Structure formats: structure tokens, C-alpha cells
Amino acid sequence: MKAARLLACVIVVAVCALSLGARWLAPAGYAHQFREAADAPPSHQHLLGTDEVGRDRFARVLYGTRISLLLAPAAALVSTALAALVGGLAGYLGGIWLKLARAFTDLFLSLPWLFLLITVRALLPLNVSPLTSVLITFLILGLLGWAQSARVLSTSADALRNSDFVLQARASGLHGPRLFLIHVLPNLKPVLYAQFWISIPVFILSEANLGVLGLGVAEPLPSWGSLLRELEGLISFREEPWRLVPLLLLIVVMTSFQILLSNEEVTA
Amino acid sequence: MLPVVGPQLIALGGITISIALGASIPVESLCGLPGIGQLAWQAALSRDLPLLVNLTILVTLVTLLANSSADVMIHILKPKQA
16 A cells, blocks of 8 residues: 555656656647648657647647646645635634535535536636636636535534634633634644645546536647547547547546545545 | 445435536537537537526436435435334
């Protein structure tokens, strides 16, 4: 088990390092079209061949990994902050606020996640610049993904509110935001970290889902979702097995994340 | 054995329905199968918001129905306490 976790850690770190080194590993960039070598098989120049307009697949995988692996944690940060605000405050205030927040999160959780995502995505303009589409995609994920974490956090904050040391702090005259910031929030930290780490694979998968549906990151920017979308036109993967690389990468990285997160400290 | 794990299995069945409905979007749109998932996908691409909102509410209703009926079934099947 320990060896598996070490291997998973190495894989995640290696994939991150490779994607960060995209500028040097693939100097031509993700959008440069090698017109004379379109739809080429893997060669020395193009490690994974080129797509139908001649863009280097290897470069696109590297840059796509960079976008997916950097922005999923950013979205997780947004959602965890929102969850801390809603869940933490509700649990800390207790009473009617806790009930209201619980009812609201329950309502939010009962909405189907993917349906909610594509509905909100369709609310916003679809033909925007690639950079805006990236921001929209991950902001939606961050702003909609807080409910589950808020639910967990409100329970922990509720337990903290009734704990002895908060009672003593209150008896000593500490109250309001100071009590929340000094005594409650630091004690919520382990739960916050856990929720942050758990959100990352969820957001990576959601982005891939949106991308496959054509509602995620727009061309020519690559991401794991839009790279998977190119598999749609695949006729026979026996003839072109290298096109499955983005899919394999997604599976390997997600598996590594799950192995890393199966640690009891993290999921507790 | 079955009475012991029964309630958990029924509850799991209730949750699975909502997961299956969510998975229907990518599966149906990629495989070209007509259904709620493909309808939602096409509605999203053509920005047909009323249809999308109604589909979302419909799926929510089905999910709630599945979960509630799972709860009711668990209650019915629960061994009577003397």
C-alpha cells in the first residue's frame, strides 16, 4: 500500500513537472500548425503525431495537462473558501442560521451535478474567446461545487461551537468575528484541507465531461476535456493507438489521486 | 444475510439512479442515443434555457422520488422490534 502511494505521488509530481516544462519540451506551442505534416503518425519530430490541421499532439497534451492540473486546484480553492464561509459560519452561528444553511445546501445537493453544470454553462455566452472560456469553465466549477464541502464543514463547526474551549473563550469575553477567526477557523483546517484535496479530482473529471460535450475550454486552447473530444472521430484505435494517450493520462492521474486520497488522515 | 445488508443496498439503489441519470449526458451525446441526456446536451448547445431548467427539475424530481421510495422500502422491510 505504501509503495502504491509512493508511485501515485511520483506519477502526479512527474505529470505536473512535465506540463510545467511544456515551453521547453514542445517549443512550437499548442496552436502552431505544421501544414506539411497534417495527420502524421508519431515521429521523431512529433512524438504523438499531429492532428488533422497539423498541430503537434504531444504539445497539446502537455499544455492541456497544464490547464487542467493548474485550474482544477484553483477551482477547488474557490469552492473550499465558499464552503468555509457558508458552512463554517453557519455551524459557528448555530440555531436558525445552521438550519437555513443546511436546508439551502440540501436543496443545492439534490440538483443533479452535470445537469446543473451544463444549465449554468448555457446561461453564459458560448462563443467567447478561448481564455474567457477557460475562466468561465473553472469559475462555474468552483462556484457550484461548494455544497458538499459546506455540508461537512457545518457539521464540524457545529461540534466546535459546543466544545469546551470555545465555551471558555466565550466565557472569557471573546466573541464575534475574533472568536471565529482565532478559535474556530484554525480548528477547521484539517477538514478544509481534506475537502480541498477531494474536490480536485472531482473538478478534473467535471471539466473533462464538459469538454467532451463541447461546453468546456474552447479551441485552440487544449485541456483534457477538449483533447478527449478529438477521440470522437476515432475510427480504429488499433491503427492509431497514440491518440489514446490523453485518455490514458486522465485515467492514470485520476487513479493516482484516488490512491493518494485513500489515506485516512485526508478523508477523515 | 440479506436482511442485514438490505437497507444499505436499497439506499444505494436510490442514489445510483441519480448517478445514472447524470452519466446519461456524456454517454448519450457521444454514442448518438436519443434520450434525456442527449436532449439536455442539444439544449445546452443551442442555449434553450427553458428546456434545460425543466429537464433539471425533472431529473431532480426523479432523484427525490427514488430516494424517498428507497426510504419507504427500508422502513417497510425493517424487522419489527418487539
